[in-house]
Amino acid sequence: xxxxxxxxxxxxxxxxxxxxxxxxxxxxxxxxxxxxxxxxxxxxxxxxxxxxxxxxxxxxxxxxxxxxxxxxxxxxxxxxxxxxxxxxxxxxxxxxxxxxxxxxxxxxxxxxxxxxxxxxxxxxxxxxxxxxxxxxxxxxxxxxxxxxxxxxxxxxxxxxxxxxxxxxxxxxxxxxxxxxxxxxxxxxxxxxxxxxxxxxxxxxxxxxxxxxxxxxxxxxxxxxxxxxxxxxxxxxxxxxxxxxxxxxxxxxxxxxxxxxxxxxxxxxxxxxxxxxxxxxxxxxxxxxxxxxxxxxxxxxxxxxxxxxxxxxxxxxxxxxxxxxxxxxxxxxxxxxxxxxxxxxxxxxxxxxxxxxxxxxxxxxxxxxxxxxxxxxxxxxxxxxxxxxxxxxxxxxxxxx
Numbered sequence: 001x002x003x004x005x006x007x008x009x010x011x012x013x014x015x016x017x018x019x020x021x022x023x024x025x026x027x028x029x030x031x032x033x034x035x036x037x038x039x040x041x042x043x044x045x046x047x048x049x050x051x052x053x054x055x056x057x058x059x060x061x062x063x064x065x066x067x068x069x070x071x072x073x074x075x076x077x078x079x080x081x082x083x084x085x086x087x088x089x090x091x092x093x094x095x096x097x098x099x100x101x102x103x104x105x106x107x108x109x110x111x112x113x114x115x116x117x118x119x120x121x122x123x124x125x126x127x128x129x130x131x132x133x134x135x136x137x138x139x140x141x142x143x144x145x146x147x148x149x150x151x152x153x154x155x156x157x158x159x160x161x162x163x164x165x166x167x168x169x170x171x172x173x174x175x176x177x178x179x180x181x182x183x184x185x186x187x188x189x190x191x192x193x194x195x196x197x198x199x200x201x202x203x204x205x206x207x208x209x210x211x212x213x214x215x216x217x218x219x220x221x222x223x224x225x226x227x228x229x230x231x232x233x234x235x236x237x238x239x240x241x242x243x244x245x246x247x248x249x250x251x252x253x254x255x256x257x258x259x260x261x262x263x264x265x266x267x268x269x270x271x272x273x274x275x276x277x278x279x280x281x282x283x284x285x286x287x288x289x290x291x292x293x294x295x296x297x298x299x300x301x302x303x304x305x306x307x308x309x310x311x312x313x314x315x316x317x318x319x320x321x322x323x324x325x326x327x328x329x330x331x332x333x334x335x336x337x338x339x340x341x342x343x344x345x346x347x348x349x350x351x352x353x354x355x356x357x358x359x360x361x362x363x364x365x366x367x368x369x370x371x372x373x374x375x376x377x378x379x380x381x382x383x384x385x386x387x388x389x390x391x392x393x394x395x396x397x398x399x400x
Contacts, residue, residue, distance in 0.1 A: 003335060003373050004345025004387060006096075006285065007042055007360060009035075010053040013352035014289050016061065016072045017313040021305070021352040030077060032085050038354060039086045042093055045361025046375055048386055049094025050086075051127055051232070051347065054079035056100060056136040064147055065135045072313070080112050087119040094383035096125030096232055101169040103131055103140050109172070110179035110219055117224035122382035125230035128173055128247070130165040166243045168212045173231060173247040175215050178206040180228055182218035184397045204396040226384050227391045234287070236320060241271040249389055250283040252347050254321040261286065261341045283344045283387055287321040291351040292328055292359035302326055306351065321349065328363035336373055344387075 011029055012019035019026040028034035042050055058074050060067045079097035086095055095116065099109050109126065117124035131137075137145045145161065152158050187202035206217035233248040235241050244251035251268060255261045268284060291302035300308065302325035310316050317323065324331055335346055350356035368374035380386040 003339045004048045006049045006347040008051045008347050008349045011073045014349040015309045015317050015351045017309040018352040019073050020312050023355045035082050036089045039090050043090050045365045049096050051096045052079035052082050054098040092378040094123045098127040098129050100131040101128045101172040106172040106175035110176040111221050113229050114221040114224045117229045122225035127232045130169050166239050170246050171210050171212050175208050179219040181394045182206050183223040184394050230383050241268050242275050245271040245275040245277045252285050252287045254287050256322045261338050265342045285345045285347045286343050287347045289319045289321050289323045289349040291325045295363040328367045332367040
């Protein structure tokens with residue numbers, strides 16, 4: 001009955017006014033020590049992994065561009081570089097940064113995530129993300145994209161553009177996976193007597209040719225310790241479900257009710273069938289934004305804090321994911337109910353940092369442990385092993 005728990009870190013927290021929480025540390029959002037403290041707290045709570053948000057646009061309350069607001073956090077650090085910094089101050093927790101597949105070369109991503117996997121000894125992951133905003137494309141000048149609104153996604157307008165973005169993302173992931181395999185595990189031989197450091201027969205051109213990328217390879221970085229670092233994806237609809245089924249190891253879903261857990265899971269499994277997924281089924285996590293009540297300490301409840309932040313922000317907070325307010329025991333009830341309906345785990349988005357992260361690690365985790373539903377210590381240091389995923393065979397070694 002053990003559940004997996006991840007936490008999604010983003011600035012001062014997922015509420016736009018979180019930086020105004022009395023326990024927030026807004027002066028430190030761009031300092032390494034702030035992120036190191038969050039990672040240390042998460043590792044103290046024995047969490048499976050952390051994810052780090054990233055985007056090419058400055059944060060905005062609007063989908064289609066800047067909103068001109070100056071009362072919310074604006075600006076962020078590069079997710080891969082944050083994860084790389086935390087690799088030196090953590091020893092067990094997984095580190096999963098986000099990068100765009102739309103404007104980032106897959107060769108660069110492959111090298112960066114492989115390097116992170118080496119420096120963490122097998123704790124790296126990657127969340128590929130499409131960038132569909134016209135304003136994002138304007139940063140690079142290599143393509144133009146139409147202005148796509150949230151209503152366009154709901155109505156299917158520009159569905160061809162969305163499908164193309166996800167097809168490009170699938171190609172990018174395929175290139176990255178091939179580059180990770182372009183060095184066989186035993187390619188480095190270090191034979192001082194003969195002066196041979198590497199066996200050239202165990203390095204491979206990937207020779208990927210597609211409508212969007214032409215990549216020869218091999219990578220400049222040897223095969224990662226996990227073979228294939230963990231790939232995760234957030235999905236809300238059919239096209240993203242199919243992308244996850246084709247390309248990911250873990251998918252994050254956003255159900256709001258127990259019934260939606262069942263129905264969305266069925267959609268994901270159907271997507272696996274349509275895409276001919278090979279190997280292990282997707283690990284399925286649900287995302288929730290959490291505002292937790294204080295444990296043994298005095299203080300406002302989660303719902304009171306949410307109302308206070310809403311008042312400061314001037315509008316009620318909404319999210320693609322369920323917004324939970326309540327006690328750690330209530331949240332544990334919900335998680336275990338949803339877990340019983342087929343979910344493997346959960347990615348929790350703290351409403352305000354560090355307050356809600358601390359509530360997760362010091363209140364929710366002990367509650368789950370008391371129910372026999374969460375680990376009492378780290379047993380595995382390699383991220384794929386912790387999630388019960390096998391280490392993939394090298395495709396080029398098998399062919400050779």
